[in-house]
Amino acid sequence: xxxxxxxxxxxxxxxxxxxxSVALKFAKAYPVVLLARNPQNFxxxxxxxxxxxxxxxxxxxxxxxxxxxSSAFAEIQKEFKxxxxxxxxxxxxxxxxxxxxxxxxxxxxxxxxxxxxxGFYLFAQAVLPLLLDSVSxxxxxxxxxxxxxxxxxxxxxxxxxxxxxxxxxxATAQSLAREFGPKGVHVAHAIIDxxxxxxxxxxxxxxxxxxxxxxxxxxxxxSYWYLxxxxxxxxxxxxxxRPYVEKF
Amino acid sequence: xxxxxxxxxxxxxxxxxxxxSVALKFAKAYPVVLLARNPQNFxxxxxxxxxxxxxxxxxxxxxxxxxxxSSAFAEIQKEFKxxxxxxxxxxxxxxxxxxxxxxxxxxxxxxxxxxxxxGFYLFAQAVLPLLLDSVSxxxxxxxxxxxxxxxxxxxxxxxxxxxxxxxxxxATAQSLAREFGPKGVHVAHAIIDxxxxxxxxxxxxxxxxxxxxxxxxxxxxxSYWYLxxxxxxxxxxxxxxRPYVEKF
Amino acid sequence: xxxxxxxxxxxxxxxxxxxxSVALKFAKAYPVVLLARNPQNFxxxxxxxxxxxxxxxxxxxxxxxxxxxSSAFAEIQKEFKxxxxxxxxxxxxxxxxxxxxxxxxxxxxxxxxxxxxxGFYLFAQAVLPLLLDSVSxxxxxxxxxxxxxxxxxxxxxxxxxxxxxxxxxxATAQSLAREFGPKGVHVAHAIIDxxxxxxxxxxxxxxxxxxxxxxxxxxxxxSYWYLxxxxxxxxxxxxxxRPYVEKF
Amino acid sequence: xxxxxxxxxxxxxxxxxxxxSVALKFAKAYPVVLLARNPQNFxxxxxxxxxxxxxxxxxxxxxxxxxxxSSAFAEIQKEFKxxxxxxxxxxxxxxxxxxxxxxxxxxxxxxxxxxxxxGFYLFAQAVLPLLLDSVSxxxxxxxxxxxxxxxxxxxxxxxxxxxxxxxxxxATAQSLAREFGPKGVHVAHAIIDxxxxxxxxxxxxxxxxxxxxxxxxxxxxxSYWYLxxxxxxxxxxxxxxRPYVEKF
Numbered sequence: 008x009x010x011x012x013x014x015x016x017x018x019x020x021x022x023x024x025x026x027x028s029v030a031l032k033f034a035k036a037y038p039v040v041l042l043a044r045n046p047q048n049f050x051x052x053x054x055x056x057x058x059x060x061x062x063x064x065x066x067x068x069x070x071x072x073x074x075x076x077s078s079a080f081a082e083i084q085k086e087f088k089x090x091x092x093x094x095x096x097x098x099x100x101x102x103x104x105x106x107x108x109x110x111x112x113x114x115x116x117x118x119x120x121x122x123x124x125x126g127f128y129l130f131a132q133a134v135l136p137l138l139l140d141s142v143s144x145x146x147x148x149x150x151x152x153x154x155x156x157x158x159x160x161x162x163x164x165x166x167x168x169x170x171x172x173x174x175x176x177x178a179t180a181q182s183l184a185r186e187f188g189p190k191g192v193h194v195a196h197a198i199i200d201x202x203x204x205x206x207x208x209x210x211x212x213x214x215x216x217x218x219x220x221x222x223x224x225x226x227x228x229x230s231y232w233y234l235x236x237x238x239x240x241x242x243x244x245x246x247x248x249r250p251y252v253e254k255f
Numbered sequence: 256x257x258x259x260x261x262x263x264x265x266x267x268x269x270x271x272x273x274x275x276s277v278a279l280k281f282a283k284a285y286p287v288v289l290l291a292r293n294p295q296n297f298x299x300x301x302x303x304x305x306x307x308x309x310x311x312x313x314x315x316x317x318x319x320x321x322x323x324x325s326s327a328f329a330e331i332q333k334e335f336k337x338x339x340x341x342x343x344x345x346x347x348x349x350x351x352x353x354x355x356x357x358x359x360x361x362x363x364x365x366x367x368x369x370x371x372x373x374g375f376y377l378f379a380q381a382v383l384p385l386l387l388d389s390v391s392x393x394x395x396x397x398x399x400x401x402x403x404x405x406x407x408x409x410x411x412x413x414x415x416x417x418x419x420x421x422x423x424x425x426a427t428a429q430s431l432a433r434e435f436g437p438k439g440v441h442v443a444h445a446i447i448d449x450x451x452x453x454x455x456x457x458x459x460x461x462x463x464x465x466x467x468x469x470x471x472x473x474x475x476x477x478s479y480w481y482l483x484x485x486x487x488x489x490x491x492x493x494x495x496x497r498p499y500v501e502k503f
Numbered sequence: 504x505x506x507x508x509x510x511x512x513x514x515x516x517x518x519x520x521x522x523x524s525v526a527l528k529f530a531k532a533y534p535v536v537l538l539a540r541n542p543q544n545f546x547x548x549x550x551x552x553x554x555x556x557x558x559x560x561x562x563x564x565x566x567x568x569x570x571x572x573s574s575a576f577a578e579i580q581k582e583f584k585x586x587x588x589x590x591x592x593x594x595x596x597x598x599x600x601x602x603x604x605x606x607x608x609x610x611x612x613x614x615x616x617x618x619x620x621x622g623f624y625l626f627a628q629a630v631l632p633l634l635l636d637s638v639s640x641x642x643x644x645x646x647x648x649x650x651x652x653x654x655x656x657x658x659x660x661x662x663x664x665x666x667x668x669x670x671x672x673x674a675t676a677q678s679l680a681r682e683f684g685p686k687g688v689h690v691a692h693a694i695i696d697x698x699x700x701x702x703x704x705x706x707x708x709x710x711x712x713x714x715x716x717x718x719x720x721x722x723x724x725x726s727y728w729y730l731x732x733x734x735x736x737x738x739x740x741x742x743x744x745r746p747y748v749e750k751f
Numbered sequence: 752x753x754x755x756x757x758x759x760x761x762x763x764x765x766x767x768x769x770x771x772s773v774a775l776k777f778a779k780a781y782p783v784v785l786l787a788r789n790p791q792n793f794x795x796x797x798x799x800x801x802x803x804x805x806x807x808x809x810x811x812x813x814x815x816x817x818x819x820x821s822s823a824f825a826e827i828q829k830e831f832k833x834x835x836x837x838x839x840x841x842x843x844x845x846x847x848x849x850x851x852x853x854x855x856x857x858x859x860x861x862x863x864x865x866x867x868x869x870g871f872y873l874f875a876q877a878v879l880p881l882l883l884d885s886v887s888x889x890x891x892x893x894x895x896x897x898x899x900x901x902x903x904x905x906x907x908x909x910x911x912x913x914x915x916x917x918x919x920x921x922a923t924a925q926s927l928a929r930e931f932g933p934k935g936v937h938v939a940h941a942i943i944d945x946x947x948x949x950x951x952x953x954x955x956x957x958x959x960x961x962x963x964x965x966x967x968x969x970x971x972x973x974s975y976w977y978l979x980x981x982x983x984x985x986x987x988x989x990x991x992x993r994p995y996v997e998k999f
């Protein structure tokens with residue numbers, strides 16, 4: 008795809024589900040950088056992309072460490088010297104802790120913010136200057152797409168850690184949409200309301216185990232690609248997704 | 256498109272903007288029925304679709320009249336005997352009244368509900384049985400897609416008529432999503448937050464007149480098509496759209 | 504209470520629960536007009552207020568009939584000639600219909616709007632000029648307080664009638680708050696999320712029948728009085744209430 | 752007030768506005784503990800309460816330091832040995848930073864979470880066991896009341912730090928309401944949407960400088976007291992407040 012050949016993309020938070028699907032999808036148009044703490048989470052995806060004729064690299068990164076993020080982006084700059092960033096996806100959810108509040112330690116409570124607040128701040132600080140730099144030349148408005156959850160909209164009992172992190176991430180995404188939208192960067196937030204259909208959730212009894220009762224992560228990837236390709240006269244800031252049988 | 260050849264679609268509320276773009280978009284896959292009170296609003300679109308090799312008919316319909324809706328659907332059933340309904344779009348906004356409350360007559364106040372409450376009820380009653388009947392055979396989940404507005408989310412001063420209608424429409428769309436989603440019908444609601452770029456709004460000073468400061472209705476059509484093609488494991492119930500420079 | 508002696512109040516929608524409690528509460532400060540379609544709904548409350556030394560009249564009124572509302576307010580003007588309106592409470596919920604959508608008739612669907620849309624419009628048209636007229640002299644900012652429900656915030660399956668009406672009422676209340684707040688009239692909306700504890704609900708199994716699992720309507724009356732007495736530097740537009748054990 | 756004589760209350764975050772007013776209000780019923788980092792912020796309030804015949808102590812506390820909070824509550828336990836906690840108010844807002852995102856340092860970004868996330872966690876961990884212990888004996892349901900802001904509901908451009916903290920605090924308050932409400936503890940969150948009228952904001956041009964265009968903090972205190980005295984059959988989880996002329 009000639010028009011996109013000088014561009015690349017970044018997906019932070021890859022594993023078996025959404026991150027992998029998004030990386031495979033975006034790899035059809037752009038080289039992709041995969042960020043995950045554990046190389047096992049990106050190695051097979053990098054191979055998968057390469058064997059389909061795409062270009063991908065993985066960088067072991069702890070998104071909530073300034074040093075780690077800084078070193079990852081130094082590597083990215085070296086690897087993609089002269090290329091511009093078309094899209095960045097923040098798909099990090101962090102630790103999911105579900106505990107009675109009075110049994111939740113400070114460390115556990117803060118874990119929700121670690122990835123969703125601090126980590127997202129660090130990622131956004133790194134990618135926004137690159138996205139701004141692509142505004143005048145990219146085919147589609149440069150995009151920062153953020154994965155949210157049911158807990159981005161409501162704080163449930165025993166979920167203060169995850170919900171407070173997800174709320175903080177959504178607040179930041181809204182702030183960035185309002186600040187960077189007028190500059191041509193598309194910041195979008197997706198509420199993923201349901202269980203993702205991945206090997207790890209195979210036996211989870213979501214929606215009584217009915218067919219398609221869990222979210223197909225390839226469909227999420229299609230949504231993210233759709234968000235990325237929206238023209239600047241028509242930016243979606245937020246959408247929700249859930250299986251047809253999900254209660255909401 | 257073989258897989259869709261036994262299907263058709265309906266767009267209620269066509270004119271120069273969203274309705275026309277949506278009809279042209281869906282006409283690439285399905286024959287389209289266009290509903291508008293005034294034939295002038297659909298005639299040129301029907302011609303446009305036909306001249307591109309598509310199939311379309313227009314039926315003059317007052318969506319807030321039970322008799323008119325009933326007669327329109329009798330005609331549709333005759334015209335598309337043996338075919339099934341794949342998608343129905345409700346793009347009727349009705350009269351937009353902006354007046355101090357104490358100068359708003361009962362008739363003016365009720366005008367907001369006429370199209371968005373009663374009209375949507377009548378349309379939904381007519382299309383839902385047809386959409387349910389398509390669940391097992393359609394390529395994409397049969398869809399009812401509803402156009403909303405900023406006024407679907409907030410009641411502004413001097414806008415009680417339009418806002419109360421839009422709120423009622425959104426409430427009904429949510430109810431239908433929760434009732435018919437589990438049966439396989441996708442009910443989605445789009446918040447259109449901004450001025451649509453059509454001849455009538457050419458001189459409106461939206462967003463200071465900057466380029467792309469009004470919404471391109473073809474992009475809305477892309478969104479509706481994207482919503483229609485989502486698999487049932489991943490239904491979006493609501494998304495917002497606005498120009499990159501729109502304050503929100 | 505000398506400061507309030509030239510004022511009166513109106514409560515539309517009285518019966519065994521919220522309306523009665525609100526009337527009794529406001530009657531401690533102001534004469535109260537009770538509006539209900541069926542005189543049986545206000546007669547005993549009028550007696551109750553009178554026997555406590557208060558002043559109250561009941562007027563049989565169909566709030567969704569312009570003629571009926573108009574005639575009620577003519578009677579009110581005659582009865583309270585020279586007095587000013589301090590507070591008006593709209594506590595009409597209308598018919599509550601819970602049915603599969605395709606079994607809901609147009610008449611049933613519109614019933615939700617009849618009381619919550621049209622009825623509230625008529626009531627607001629009648630009381631707002633009177634409330635505006637009280638701004639400079641009343642002890643507390645003149646108030647229009649509106650009863651909402653869970654269905655004001657979400658459209659549940661099989662509840663499109665009630666939810667669309669409640670959404671319309673909330674939209675109108677928001678519009679009025681934004682238009683009349685700056686003129687000194689306090690428009691507030693209360694989300695009543697739970698079953699009210701009245702004789703009719705005695706055997707309803709709300710919250711497993713635990714003690715205080717239903718809402719005490721006297722507490723709602725306290726809330727409305729609290730809303731009414733807020734100074735204009737501190738207006739609450741919306742609050743929710745529910746029993747401590749209610750799921751939300 | 753005999754019924755409340757075995758109880759005390761705590762207000763975290765006192766200064767010239769809301770905290771002072773809330774402390775004075777609650778001091779009419781309960782001894783009050785005032786927490787603030789800087790003793791200058793509570794000393795005059797403690798004197799004011801004492802000179803009105805109330806009982807108050809101030810403890811210099813950094814609410815985002817586990818050690819500091821722990822030592823403050825040790826002192827509280829000693830001071831109020833045998834007494835029970837009736838109400839705890841978290842009125843800490845933390846640093847308010849308004850800066851373009853790319854000029855916001857990590858430390859500045861995290862400042863929003865420091866007080867509103869971590870600080871609120873530490874306070875809630877300390878007070879909830881005490882509030883639970885009061886459920887069976889207190890006159891009013893033991894209460895944890897939390898001060899929020901406009902930024903609790905929307906992330907504005909250049910306000911990612913404060914908004915992410917306020918969103919996190921609201922998420923946590925919601926989680927706690929859902930977990931501890933059924934146990935009899937009332938957790939409520941107030942959205943303060945406007946400028947508080949205190950010496951520091953005297954010359955702020957809020958709402959064009961009109962009379963009552965800033966929020967009277969004594970009215971906020973009345974709201975908090977009203978929330979505290981709600982019976983358990985009628986808990987308000989969230990309310991908003993703003994001056995009558997505030998745009999929203």
